[in-house]
Amino acid sequence: MNVHASALAEAHLPDEQTTAFAREAIEDLSQQPKKLSPKYFYDATGSELFEAITRLPEYYPTRTELSILRERGSEIAKIIPEHAALVEFGAGATTKVRLLLNQCKFAAYVPVDISGDFLKAQANGLKRDFPSLGIYPVAADFTTPFELPKAVASMPKVGFFPGSTIGNFEPHEAQAFLKSARQILGAGAQMIIGADLEKEERLLHAAYNDAAGVTARFNLNVLVRINRELGGNFDLSAFTHRAIYNHARHRIEMHLISRKSQTVRLLGTSFSFRPGESIHTENSYKYSLERFAALAQGAGWRVRESWTDAAKMFSVHALEAAES
Known part of the structure; x- marks a missing residue:
């Protein structure tokens, strides 16, 4: 020892x-x-x-991503299945997920986060505002394998990973996470993911x-x-x-x-x-659209759609699992 x-x-x-x-x-x-x-x-x-x-006024990613989700929500809704389970990896405050829940017809929401107390508080707030939505919090480290609740086993799965958290991983770790997410979500999975773009250093x-x-x-x-x-x-x-x-x-x-x-x-x-x-x-x-697409492809995903704001500060991608 x-x-x-x-x-x-x-x-x-x-x-x-x-x-x-x-x-x-x-x-x-x-x-x-x-x-x-x-x-x-x-x-x-x-x-x-x-x-x-x-x-904060200096921190552009959140407000920029929110603007993309608001403006492109109807387009996102068209390409994901109805009555699916939305699985959010690293769920934080519910501001972004509410935009998807308002636009898309999800049957269930599975927030996954390592901070159990914060997770429970956020889930309780959603239950009040979306009474018909099945909400199944999972307290887990989303960077390691975990099991989804049995209640969503038969539903199509859509992953949600906003906030450019993918950028916190080393590139090889990001690929490993995306591979793991694909396995957790299962066959036919889709994923909505945010990635920060390259820009001026200032x-x-x-x-x-x-x-x-x-x-x-x-x-x-x-x-x-x-x-x-x-x-x-x-x-x-x-x-x-x-x-x-x-x-x-x-x-x-x-x-x-x-x-x-x-x-x-x-x-x-x-x-x-x-x-x-x-x-x-x-x-x-920070990624270019091309480098992010290559990262996703290496993990077994295809980029179906990509959206940016007008200034190209931030990007949101709709991924679909590539056929094995």
Whole structure:
């Protein structure tokens, strides 16, 4: 048993999710360069902070994607089957899914998210407004295989993955997710997915370094979670948020930068930081329409339709599973 496994064995963590969080955090912070998975941003506080980000004037993706869904909703409705089950991977606030539910005749909605409390609250709100819709929340990590509720087994399946979250994956991870989603949704599946487009660096920099500092608080929240859930002793004031654009890799990178030389402990393991050393917390890849189509094709999907806003800031794609 290595030192990390021993620390976990002695920690008596309360559940499998917390144990998985601890395992990943220890492994990722032990690497050079250090990193943390962005999926752990999203506890209840992180989910609320992200929703606040979506309302910021600098953050264009959400309002642009919403405009596409509003303007193209009738076109989307024409190409997906009636009485299907809509499966949302990484369900957050219900603003976007409501646009689809209002335009399309879905029989069921399956929101899937790792933050169970936030998921339950959002699902309850939908039940009041769509009383005839079957709603079956699934608390799960959507990046790993999970089972759909038996109630939707016989229905056609349409995946929904808005918000450019696909850009948070490395390209090979994005393909793996799309392959997994295709397997979960089954034969004849379709998917509606958002992807952020390449654009001027100044627009990207402003979107991820907002003047109000909400993105900084969102980034730091992963350290708050480690302290609260895993008994870490990160000093939040000793780290600062930084987001930069990596031209060569077509991505925004988010980092937490150590302000000083320091040592942090987590479940019996120490992690030393140099001044200026980074914890790489998230990437956000930006795609051209052609590169996104190639990504989808490599995962067994065909792009049936693609829509953008007039300024070509953002894209929404209708995918269909390619024949095996």
